[in-house]
Amino acid sequence: MSAPTAPPVTIRTGAVPEGKVADFLTQRHVRDTAEEYVRQNLEKALVRQYKYVASDCEPEYPVRVGSSRRRVDVAVFLPGAEHKQENIYLIVETKKPGTSPSNKKEGVEQLRSYLAASLNAKYGLWTNGDEQYCIAKRTDNAGGFSFEEIIDIPAFGQTEAEAQRPSRKDLKPATADNLLFAFRRCHNYIAGTEGKQKAEAFWELLKIIFCKIEDERSKRLDFYVSASERANATTAASVKTRIQKVFNEKVLSKYGAIFPPADTTIDLKPTVVAFVVSQLQGYSLLASPVDVKGVAYEEIVGSNLRGDRGEFFTPRNACRMAVTMLNPQPDQRLIDPSCGTGGFLITAMNHALEHIESAERANWIDPSRGTDEERQELYRARNEYLSQCVYGLDLNPGLVRAAKMNMVMNNDGSGGLWQANSLANPRTWDAETERRVRLGSYDVIVANPPFGANILIDDEEILEQYELASMWDRQDDGSWVRRIDQNGRASLQKNQPPEILFIERCVQLLKPGTGRFAIVIPNGILNNPALGYVRTWLLQNTQILAVTDMARELFQPKNDTQTSMVIARRLDKEEKEAAQRGELEYPIFMATTDQIGHDKRGNTIFRRTEAGDDVLVTRQETISEIDQSTGEEVLKTLEVEERLVDDDLPDVARAYLAWLSEQR
Structure with a gap:
């Protein structure tokens, strides 16, 4: 169950003065x-x-x-x-x-x-x-x-003609933050030209991005606009007609459940549609790197859909650390019960897909391209995993809709996402969700639950499902026991923060004995004396594999809550009984992170030596590229040199995997 091999890296130091960056083309130092x-x-x-x-x-x-x-x-x-x-x-x-x-x-x-x-x-x-x-x-x-x-x-x-109406071979994978710039340009143009609210502009942009992705999957590309079509509203009308047809025939037929019945028209002026198409038509969204798309998409989502229920999207480096430590496999069922826009889930999903792709390409005659039959078999294996093993839930219907779009951009798997209150009794979910999402059936969970004192859960029908919603009493010897009334029923607390209930719901979702989770937990749960019963419950129901104290800046500047990433495995019946008797002993991997890759204002920080020199890293980056002669997607390796972000999380993941191998 080894993880995919990371691309080789070469680390060296170079003197880049404070306030300077190395120019990409010349490596000369220029003002930052x-x-x-x-x-x-x-x-x-x-x-x-x-x-x-x-x-x-x-x-x-x-x-x-x-x-x-x-x-x-x-x-x-x-x-x-x-x-x-x-x-x-x-x-x-x-x-x-x-x-x-x-x-x-x-x-x-x-x-x-x-x-x-x-x-x-x-x-x-x-x-x-x-x-x-x-x-x-x-x-x-x-x-x-x-x-x-x-x-x-x-x-x-x-x-120039090829650039104005690109064919498949002309599509370009996005690099750096250029896709972010393009999404931002489109969103601002829609909001400014149409006079729409930011959220309304976002959903209309979403429809056109859907059209772009589905058009890339088609034999003939219809997602384009010519210079003459952009000239005025009359000529732009043909563009809107063409894109609306793509939306009707390719998007709604496949993803109709994402769009309400009253929301099946692209509600934008023809000139606005033409502008958005012009900004996106040259990219291959399907071939662009996952992180490039993720950063671009989640920034736009975050500026429009972040709600007031403690939703803070997990930074991608934290997702990668947790997923590397969990190492989800292609035959393991995966769920995020608080999926938000899907970033954490997509990271885990793509990790498993890397296993599938690596195994399939190893058997190809030409691993960089493959025959039609070989590519079809890879597609079948990927589709089988995505349709049977990837699931997500979220209470916010807008975030679920956005998450489905995010997953469509990143290999799909959107069919396993549903809007539901993950903490509610599964019997209250709709029939399809209850049938597909069953307690005790998942191998891997990744979760960053909403947390905050302003979103307490006080519904008794929800609380009565959870031992952690009970009143707990601390004994003289320091242990904790649930308070049971004279009728043998647990005494419920009046309310409970969702992050505590999510811990128990995640354990309930896991397969006993083998299922494991990575969950972001506020540090108060791990060190507040009054919450000792939560820690007691965790130790009686799970094997704690790792606890990583995340740097305070992780969610800054949006949120100042200090958190830890906890990796744990659900105990089986015999192990649980041993844990309750205090007879289950095992080592736990512990780590503390000082640097998280950005400061409290969200600015990227870079690693330096004691002498003050920048640490530079040269790494091989494998990207998807469109073959100029065939228009097919092929893999290409680039050598990239850049400043090393001052981020302890990759080091923690590597140290954990090394520690884990020593325990076996």
């Missing part, structure tokens, strides 16, 4: 500013998405504009050509977020002046992250030129 953040993302996109050769790109390249010299943010030169102004093919201008594209000095007009001054430059891209403009320079027979806004700049070796 908001504008630089946008430029670094575009530099990565130029190389990884648009496939330009890094040596043909130069940041801060000086060009002569009239009698003055100006520096363009990134100049892309003709392949292999000397870096001279007359050899510039593409110019990129990046600005800090909030910079207006109509600004006379720093807006799109600045880019036009650089293109005009560079004789052979054909294309330009201007962006502040939240807005993006692509421009083509058109020459006329008289030696003059004009500018035209286009959908996207061509990738290396791609014609």
